[in-house]
Amino acid sequence: MADLNRIKVILAEKKVSNKSLAEHLDKREETISRWCQNKQQPSIEDLNKIAEFLIIDIRSLLNPSDWSK
Template identity: 60%
Template sequence: MKINRLKVILAEKEKTNKWLAEKLGKSDVTVSRWCTNEVQPSMETLLEIAKLLDVDIKELLNSSK
């Protein structure tokens, strides 16, 4: 199930997984797993990602409806 839209938003903002990993102090593998929806970042991390990418946190999530 695709819960987050992180891969799409990173592409729209012309940012890489590596850039995000460096900004968050996380490994490239962790960010890659988020982008493929293999695992999900915590809500706190999603909020930090939204701030870094200058988007509303809702844009990082697929709608449940």
């Protein structure tokens, strides 16, 4: 089972639409959708802007590493 996409989860928790995030970042909604579907990954700069917009720690947008496997 694939890990849940953290951007998608946090957007849902905060009740923020892809459209709102796209407008804030000056990106297309399709780009946000690709990020939420793990078809593409945002840059570190975009992750920082997302964290600022959502008022969260940037680390919340990342799945923790599990090196025990």
